[in-house]
Amino acid sequence: MKLQDSVIAITGGGQGLGRAMAEYLAAKGAKIALIDLMPDKLDEAVAACKAAGSDARRYVCNVAKEEDVEKTFDAIVKDFGHLNGLVNNAGILRDGLLVKVKDGKVERRMELSQWQAVIDVNLTGVFLCGREAATQMIRNDDRGVIINIASISRAGNMGQSNYSAAKAGVSALVPVWAKELARYGIRCAGIAPGFIETEMTASMKPEALEKMTASIPLKRMGKPEEIASAAAFIFENDYVSGRVIEVDGALRL
Ligand SMILES: NC(=O)C1=CN([C@@H]2O[C@H](COP(=O)(O)OP(=O)(O)OC[C@H]3O[C@@H](n4cnc5c(N)ncnc54)[C@H](O)[C@@H]3O)[C@@H](O)[C@H]2O)C=CC1
Numbered sequence: 001m002k003l004q005d006s007v008i009a010i011t012g013g014g015q016g017l018g019r020a021m022a023e024y025l026a027a028k029g030a031k032i033a034l035i036d037l038m039p040d041k042l043d044e045a046v047a048a049c050k051a052a053g054s055d056a057r058r059y060v061c062n063v064a065k066e067e068d069v070e071k072t073f074d075a076i077v078k079d080f081g082h083l084n085g086l087v088n089n090a091g092i093l094r095d096g097l098l099v100k101v102k103d104g105k106v107e108r109r110m111e112l113s114q115w116q117a118v119i120d121v122n123l124t125g126v127f128l129c130g131r132e133a134a135t136q137m138i139r140n141d142d143r144g145v146i147i148n149i150a151s152i153s154r155a156g157n158m159g160q161s162n163y164s165a166a167k168a169g170v171s172a173l174v175p176v177w178a179k180e181l182a183r184y185g186i187r188c189a190g191i192a193p194g195f196i197e198t199e200m201t202a203s204m205k206p207e208a209l210e211k212m213t214a215s216i217p218l219k220r221m222g223k224p225e226e227i228a229s230a231a232a233f234i235f236e237n238d239y240v241s242g243r244v245i246e247v248d249g250a251l252r253l
């Protein structure tokens with residue numbers, strides 16, 4: 001797929017990896033539909049995409065809410081005329097052990113609300129946006145690409161029952177959608193990042209950051225542009241589908 005003049009929706013596009021992918025793809029000529037909960041961050045991201053040389057619009061939307069998602073994708077197609085890509089990137093963390101034991105006593109457990117919040121955004125949100133994007137692409141006879149952002153945590157990371165389950169789920173959707181949607185000219189692939197330099201990782205304690213970096217074979221965190229270039233590769237290479245690409249500096253959890 002050519003990025004020039006294609007229309008790409010990015011969830012969680014207000015900051016972090018979503019914004020980095022938006023700017024990178026905008027610089028390659030793609031028109032960007034930025035989806036996020038945070039209006040101010042969206043305004044900044046729209047300005048950054050325009051500065052990178054392309055058109056961009058913002059959509060305030062909770063990806064976990066079916067009605068929001070349906071309205072948003074209708075609005076994107078109304079505004080831009082068509083849809084060629086979706087990056088399912090919005091995600092949250094609510095880490096905690098399944099059962100925390102101190103002095104032989106169960107002190108804390110992962111709350112159902114903690115589990116559900118992550119499943120709602122990171123798994124149900126991906127399902128809803130993927131379904132709406134595919135619906136719009138098929139209705140408008142647009143060829144398209146859907147990218148699900150997973151994580152190396154999909155293999156199972158301590159303290160992340162909720163997050164690992166959601167990321168394993170969005171990884172499993174990749175081959176399902178690749179098989180189901182190929183007949184409509186839609187490809188689906190995933191990216192499983194390792195630790196990437198973002199606002200969140202920048203706020204970690206230096207000792208924790210050092211310990212974590214030491215465990216990465218390449219001895220550094222990834223850069224947001226390295227995830228963005230993987231997304232551009234998936235969009236541009238028409239034979240990539242049904243696979244999750246790992247971009248993690250060789251780290252295995
Ligand atoms: N930063 C990292 O090292 C890694 C990140 N990832 C994944 O990459 C994706 C992006 O991560 P970051 O940029 O680090 O996160 P971030 O927290 O910086 O950005 C996430 C964005 O998603 C938005 N968002 C959250 N809930 C939403 C909802 N219900 N509806 C709409 N928007 C919502 C937030 O407002 C925010 O702008 C996530 O899926 C994350 O799991 C995966 C592996 C490593």
Ligand SMILES: CC(C)c1ccc(C(=O)O)c(O)c1O
Binds near residue numbers: 150151157193195200
């Ligand atoms: C444990 C993995 C690599 C990880 C680390 C940090 C974030 C984040 O800051 O959002 C993630 O989403 C992760 O998947």
